[in-house]
Amino acid sequence: MAEPVIAVENVTLSFQPETPPELEGVSFQIDEGEIVSLVGPSGCGKSTLLRLICGVLAPTEGVIKVCGKKAVPGWSGLGFVPQDSLLFPWRTVLANVRLPLEIKAGGELGEEELNRQARKALQLVNLNGVEDKYPRQLSGGMKQRAALARGLAADTRILLLDEPFAALDAITRTQLHLELLSVQSRTRNTVLLVTHDIFEAVFLSHRVVVMGENPGRILGEVTVDLGFSRNSKMMGTPEFSRLVGEVQDMLERGWGRDYG
Amino acid sequence: MDKKRILQIIRRNYEYFSLPLGLLLFLLIWKTAAGFYASFILPSPVEVGTRFQEFQRQGLLFRHFFVTFLEAFAGFCLAGVTALPLSYLLARNTFLEKIFTPYIVGLQAVPIVALAPLLVIWFGFGITSKVLIAALTAFFPILTNGVVGFRGTDRRFREMMAIMGAGRKTVFFKLEIPSALPVLFGGLKMGMTLSVIGAVVGEFAGAGRGLGYLVNTARGSFDTPLIFVALLALAVLGISFYLFVSLVEYLTMPWKRRG
Numbered sequence: 266m267a268e269p270v271i272a273v274e275n276v277t278l279s280f281q282p283e284t285p286p287e288l289e290g291v292s293f294q295i296d297e298g299e300i301v302s303l304v305g306p307s308g309c310g311k312s313t314l315l316r317l318i319c320g321v322l323a324p325t326e327g328v329i330k331v332c333g334k335k336a337v338p339g340w341s342g343l344g345f346v347p348q349d350s351l352l353f354p355w356r357t358v359l360a361n362v363r364l365p366l367e368i369k370a371g372g373e374l375g376e377e378e379l380n381r382q383a384r385k386a387l388q389l390v391n392l393n394g395v396e397d398k399y400p401r402q403l404s405g406g407m408k409q410r411a412a413l414a415r416g417l418a419a420d421t422r423i424l425l426l427d428e429p430f431a432a433l434d435a436i437t438r439t440q441l442h443l444e445l446l447s448v449q450s451r452t453r454n455t456v457l458l459v460t461h462d463i464f465e466a467v468f469l470s471h472r473v474v475v476m477g478e479n480p481g482r483i484l485g486e487v488t489v490d491l492g493f494s495r496n497s498k499m500m501g502t503p504e505f506s507r508l509v510g511e512v513q514d515m516l517e518r519g520w521g522r523d524y525g
Numbered sequence: 526m527d528k529k530r531i532l533q534i535i536r537r538n539y540e541y542f543s544l545p546l547g548l549l550l551f552l553l554i555w556k557t558a559a560g561f562y563a564s565f566i567l568p569s570p571v572e573v574g575t576r577f578q579e580f581q582r583q584g585l586l587f588r589h590f591f592v593t594f595l596e597a598f599a600g601f602c603l604a605g606v607t608a609l610p611l612s613y614l615l616a617r618n619t620f621l622e623k624i625f626t627p628y629i630v631g632l633q634a635v636p637i638v639a640l641a642p643l644l645v646i647w648f649g650f651g652i653t654s655k656v657l658i659a660a661l662t663a664f665f666p667i668l669t670n671g672v673v674g675f676r677g678t679d680r681r682f683r684e685m686m687a688i689m690g691a692g693r694k695t696v697f698f699k700l701e702i703p704s705a706l707p708v709l710f711g712g713l714k715m716g717m718t719l720s721v722i723g724a725v726v727g728e729f730a731g732a733g734r735g736l737g738y739l740v741n742t743a744r745g746s747f748d749t750p751l752i753f754v755a756l757l758a759l760a761v762l763g764i765s766f767y768l769f770v771s772l773v774e775y776l777t778m779p780w781k782r783r784g
Contacts, residue, residue, distance in 0.1 A: 316684070319687075319688045320688075321684055321687050321688060338687045338688060338690065339687065339688065339689065339690025339691070340690070341690060343688070345685070345688045345689075347681065347685065351681055351682060351685050353682065353699075353700070353703070353704075354780055355703040355704070355706070355778070355780045356703075356780075357780075364689065364699070365689045367695075367699075368686075368689050368690055368691050368695055369689075369690070399779075399780045401780070419689075
């Protein structure tokens with residue numbers, strides 16, 4: 266049995282002792298090459314959980330291991346894609362994608378080599394012809410593609426996505442869903458996706474981890490046995506609907522009330 | 526038909542016409558107004574022009590212009606190299622900010638006009654005292670804009686940098702500086718024009734050269750056309766400084782350009 270790539274073990278996070286904790290007793294694992302979604306209502310701490318895995322927050326109790334080691338900020342095998350792209354407005358698209366490479370290389374690689382690697386990442390997400398543009402000149406979908414490219418640029422093994430499609434229109438969103446699947450099938454990255462869109466979660470993932478709020482906790486897991494290759498036609502199948510229903514049921518049980 | 530065409534051309538290219546047209550109008554009003562007053566109160570544009578030529582021929586104008594330029598520019602640079610690093614420290618360290626802020630505000634609260642004679646006593650009639658006075662005048666807006674600019678770094682960008690593993694130096698050069706630049710330039714533009722004011726105030730307090738000195742001596746001999754010459758030279762100096770900073774701003778922030 267191979268070691269899980271991400272292991273969250275009984276993690277609790279509380280900012281103040283009096284208030285209920287942000288997260289309580291959270292445990293789950295992700296294996297190499299898996300796509301896992303974290304689904305839950307706003308404020309259930311799913312984004313916080315991502316920050317814990319990134320290492321920019323430390324748990325109050327419990328352990329988080331990334332590739333067998335305690336999570337620390339700046340581990341270079343990890344790519345992060347935030348909701349609103351967070352591209353630096355003063356850098357061109359190419360320079361934004363180059364940034365993690367620059368940081369990783371620490372001045373040891375020439376600009377040409379860095380640009381070459383950044384262009385490779387841009388090609389991977391199918392974003393061409395805009396490398397010299399500034400972020401404000403791009404559409405929302407293009408910005409997210411660029412953010413994805415930045416997340417992939419530095420030899421990424423684990424991709425953490427924090428609601429990256431939430432601000433996009435439905436058509437662009439589906440387009441990017443398929444792009445993400447295509448990228449993952451080529452890179453075989455391990456992907457952890459935070460979302461509040463159940464359809465998105467079921468469509469993209471091998472496994473959906475369902476979270477509840479107050480305090481943030483794990484309600485259960487749904488394994489998505491739709492096979493490895495996905496296409497948008499699957500959304501119409503009864504199997505897809507059954508899985509969505511299963512996740513929905515689990516969320517509702519978390520509310521602690523029966524809406525019949 | 527022809528008239529329409531001409532009007533249309535003017536309307537489309539009005540930005541090329543507006544400046545010279547406005548200038549012409551201004552000169553016309555000036556000339557008319559000057560007709561009602563004696564020359565030592567309001568000289569006409571022609572008198573000012575003649576005085577300018579005279580003075581220029583003696584080779585004096587450029588010398589005074591250059592002195593004030595030097596004082597203001599050196600003062601501005603001095604203010605920049607002290608205020609910008611200090612503003613970074615104050616923005617990043619609330620403890621230092623609490624210690625320093627009362628003194629900085631206090632220094633700013635004392636009118637520079639009142640401080641100038643003291644500095645002339647301490648540093649003499651030469652250029653040093655003027656550079657210091659110009660620097661003091663320009664210091665405050667550069668500092669306050671610096672603090673605001675450096676404090677405005679987006680927390681989410683910081684987090685992004687931390688996730689990517691950026692160290693302090695990288696965060697400083699690749700995040701904090703570029704994100705503060707637009708606000709920093711606001712302060713630098715203000716400081717640049719204020720440094721001219723500071724230099725002139727310094728020259729008023731006691732000097733043997735410079736455009737401020739020129740205004741002062743011309744006033745003494747009721748040479749009002751010469752005052753106008755000095756004032757115009759000061760305007761040119763201030764505008765050139767402003768354009769210079771704007772040019773640097775344009776060159777350092779390509780992402781702010783249109784298109």
